[in-house]
Amino acid sequence: MNKKADLIKNNKSIAMLAPTFALDFKYPNIIGMLRHLGFDKVTELTYGARMVNWAYADYVKSHPDQKLFISSPCPTVVSFIQSQYPEFAEFLMPIVSPMAAMAMIYKKHHPDYKVVFISPCHAKENIEAPKFPDFIDAVMTLQELKQIFNEEGIKEDDFKKDYYFDSFVREYTKIYPISGGLASTSHLGKLFKEGEISVTDGILNIRKILEDIKTGESKYRFLDLLNCDGGCIGGPAINNKDLSVEEKKKIILEYTSQSSEHTMGKHEGKVDYAKDIDFGTVL
Numbered sequence: 231m232n233k234k235a236d237l238i239k240n241n242k243s244i245a246m247l248a249p250t251f252a253l254d255f256k257y258p259n260i261i262g263m264l265r266h267l268g269f270d271k272v273t274e275l276t277y278g279a280r281m282v283n284w285a286y287a288d289y290v291k292s293h294p295d296q297k298l299f300i301s302s303p304c305p306t307v308v309s310f311i312q313s314q315y316p317e318f319a320e321f322l323m324p325i326v327s328p329m330a331a332m333a334m335i336y337k338k339h340h341p342d343y344k345v346v347f348i349s350p351c352h353a354k355e356n357i358e359a360p361k362f363p364d365f366i367d368a369v370m371t372l373q374e375l376k377q378i379f380n381e382e383g384i385k386e387d388d389f390k391k392d393y394y395f396d397s398f399v400r401e402y403t404k405i406y407p408i409s410g411g412l413a414s415t416s417h418l419g420k421l422f423k424e425g426e427i428s429v430t431d432g433i434l435n436i437r438k439i440l441e442d443i444k445t446g447e448s449k450y451r452f453l454d455l456l457n458c459d460g461g462c463i464g465g466p467a468i469n470n471k472d473l474s475v476e477e478k479k480k481i482i483l484e485y486t487s488q489s490s491e492h493t494m495g496k497h498e499g500k501v502d503y504a505k506d507i508d509f510g511t512v513l
């Protein structure tokens with residue numbers, strides 16, 4: 231018996247879906263499938279991403295003299311910088327990822343629920359989640375989820391109803407998994423001059439940009455860095471790994487458009503759900 235499936239079935243539980251799920255599962259069928267598996271609630275990370283965006287903007291505004299800012303939602307990039315480029319570690323922004331932010335929000339309102347993140351990579355489980363044991367009870371990759379659905383006989387075509395996420399607010403940060411999603415959804419452009427923001431994915435490109443900053447060749451002040459090619463859509467634990475980056479982007483953008491007409495607009499603006507939560511962290 232799968233231990234993670236047991237955790238879901240034997241407890242009140244919440245599935246937090248990384249938006250990369252759209253590469254592997256149909257929407258909104260996936261919501262019905264997860265509920266059938268045993269989840270009491272199913273949500274995205276997007277509300278957490280919104281809170282992280284605001285925390286980034288506040289951090290930048292409150293550090294006007296800082297010469298460089300590095301975003302930190304990717305645990306692989308954080309570890310890479312800490313181990314390979316320790317001289318840049320002080321520029322990592324000490325703010326949690328959308329996964330951790332969303333888990334904090336859910337645990338505040340539903341402390342008796344188990345929070346399970348459904349992830350495109352193992353780094354979230356092995357590197358990041360252990361830092362937040364009070365908020366994240368388990369991480370399941372998209373590949374593991376597919377396997378569990380197969381074992382349980384849960385089929386996409388059996389879930390064709392109009393399912394809705396258990397959302398707090400209207401969402402608009404669904405493009406986070408695409409490289410540059412953070413920079414484009416956080417309105418950071420207003421806080422930097424033209425040409426000061428760099429969006430970079432892939433570890434070789436990240437290494438190059440850090441080297442260029444070291445030698446003074448590059449004048450970037452905000453780095454939006456993700457380890458995988460194309461961003462989290464290149465995550466190694468996605469089932470549909472063989473699609474090209476362009477094909478993956480197209481699927482995510484189609485999903486964004488489809489689901490935007492389908493959100494719970496009446497809940498827009500309920501930011502009080504995250505009031506008094508500290509989204510700062512020690513990296």
Ligand code: SF4
Pocket residue numbers: 303304305306307350351352353354456457458461462463464465466
């Ligand atoms: S960029 Fe890759 S390693 Fe980093 S969080 Fe996304 S999927 Fe995981």
